[in-house]
Amino acid sequence: MTTIRLVQGDITRQSADAIVNAANSSLLGGGGVDGAIHRRGGPAILADCRRLRAARYGKGLPVGRAVATTAGDLDARWVIHTVGPVYQGPGSDPALLASCYRESLRVADELGARTVAFPAISTGVFRWPMADAARVAVETVRAAKTDVEVVTFVLFDEPAYGAFAARVGAEGS
Ligand code: AR6
Numbered sequence: 001m002t003t004i005r006l007v008q009g010d011i012t013r014q015s016a017d018a019i020v021n022a023a024n025s026s027l028l029g030g031g032g033v034d035g036a037i038h039r040r041g042g043p044a045i046l047a048d049c050r051r052l053r054a055a056r057y058g059k060g061l062p063v064g065r066a067v068a069t070t071a072g073d074l075d076a077r078w079v080i081h082t083v084g085p086v087y088q089g090p091g092s093d094p095a096l097l098a099s100c101y102r103e104s105l106r107v108a109d110e111l112g113a114r115t116v117a118f119p120a121i122s123t124g125v126f127r128w129p130m131a132d133a134a135r136v137a138v139e140t141v142r143a144a145k146t147d148v149e150v151v152t153f154v155l156f157d158e159p160a161y162g163a164f165a166a167r168v169g170a171e172g173s
Contacts (some may be wrong), residue, residue, distance in 0.1 A: 002141060002142075002144070002146060002148055002149060002150070002151055003149065003150045003151070004061055004138065004141060004142070004151050004152075004168055005110070005129065005150060005151070005152040005153070006152070006153050006155065006161060006164050006165055006168060007117075007152055007153070007154050007155070008155050008156075008157070008158065008160075008161040009154060009155075009156070010154070010156070011033060011036070011037070011117055011119050011154040012036050012039075012040040012041070012074060013075075013103070014075070014076070014117045014152065014154055015075040015076065016075075016076050016113075016115045016116055016117040016150075016152060017057045017076060017077050017078065017108070017111075017112075017113035017114055017115045017116065018068070018071075018076055018077065018078040018079070018080050018104075018107075018108050018111065018113040018115070018116045018117070019037065019071060019074055019076045019078075019079050019080070019106065019116075019117045020066075020079070020080045020081075020082060020104050020116060020117065020118045020119065020121070021033060021034055021037045021074055021079050021080065021081045021082070021119075022034060022082065022084055022120075022121045022122065022124070023061070023081040023082065023083055023120050023172050024060075024083055025059075025060030025061050025062065025063065025083050026053075026060055027049040027050075027052060027053055027057065027060065027061055027067075027076035027081055028046065028049060029046060029049075030036075030055070030125070031124075031125060031144075032124040032125055033119045033124070036044075037074070037079060037110065040073065040074060041071060041072035041073055041079065042072040042073040042132055043072070044070050044073075045069050045070060045071070045072045045079055046070040048070050049069055049081070051129065052067055052121070060083075060084065061081065061082075061083050063083045063085050063096050063098040063101055064083065064085070064097075064099030064103065065082065065083065065103055066080050066081065066082040066093075066100065066103040066104040066106070066107045067080070067081055067082075067107065068080050068081070068107050068110075068111055069081065074109060076117075077111075077113070077161075078111055078113060080104045080108060080116070080153075082100040082104050082121065083098055083100070084096070084097055084100050084102060084121040084122030084126050084128070085122060085128070086122070086126045086127065087122065087126060087127040087128040087129070092128075094132065094136045095132065097121065097122055097128060097136045097137075098136050098140040100121050100122075101118065101121070101136075101137055101140040101144070102140055103142055104116070104118070105141070105144045105146040105148055105151075106146075108146065108148050109146055109147050109148065113148060114147070114149045114150070115148070115149065115150045115152070116148050116151050116152070117151075117152045117153075117154050118135055118137065118141075118151060118152070118153050118154065119153075119155075119156070120134065120137065120153065120155055120156070120160050120164070121133070121137070123160065130159060130160055130163040131163045131166070133163075134160075134163040134164045134166070134167045135167050137164070138153075138164065138165075138167040138168055146162070156170070
């Protein structure tokens with residue numbers, strides 16, 4: 001059974017076997033968590049991303065999928081890059097957002113990672129409402145069949161932390 005932890009702060013300061021990046025399909029960096037991970041992790045991450053683009057993802061990593069690289073200078077063994085969906089307004093299908101969490105845990109299992117830190121995928125530049133994103137994140141991790149022992153959601157600010165705490169509380173932790 002996977003334990004869920006919540007932390008408020010900067011995911012690049014976390015220690016975990018794998019740190020998940022809310023990337024975009026290009027895998028070549030961006031703002032938000034993505035920018036922070038590449039800045040603090042250093043150029044080795046981008047070099048791995050370029051190799052993945054050349055070898056396996058010429059058209060980019062599809063939305064809802066996940067792939068691992070080195071974690072460079074971060075306090076982790078791997079960064080798992082996943083691409084969240086852009087929120088399209090009320091009624092948006094959360095399936096691809098759920099897929100990000102499921103696929104990231106599947107990649108973590110392939111690597112043998114036992115501790116994984118996630119940001120709140122799609123809730124920044126991609127505009128997914130925090131309360132709904134928290135519901136999808138917590139439900140999906142709880143339902144996942146995975147050998148990952150500890151999932152830490154790293155929430156950047158107080159409202160994000162509150163939204164995740166409400167979901168974890170709602171389902172019993
Ligand atoms: N640690 C933890 N959470 C953070 C950090 C941090 N250092 N920085 C921001 N957040 P976003 P998305 C929170 O925009 O919505 C990028 O340009 C932030 O407050 O990083 O999936 C990519 O290249 C928000 O709650 O990711 C893509 O183009 C959450 O992390 C696009 O943005 C996610 O915000 C992806 O957009």
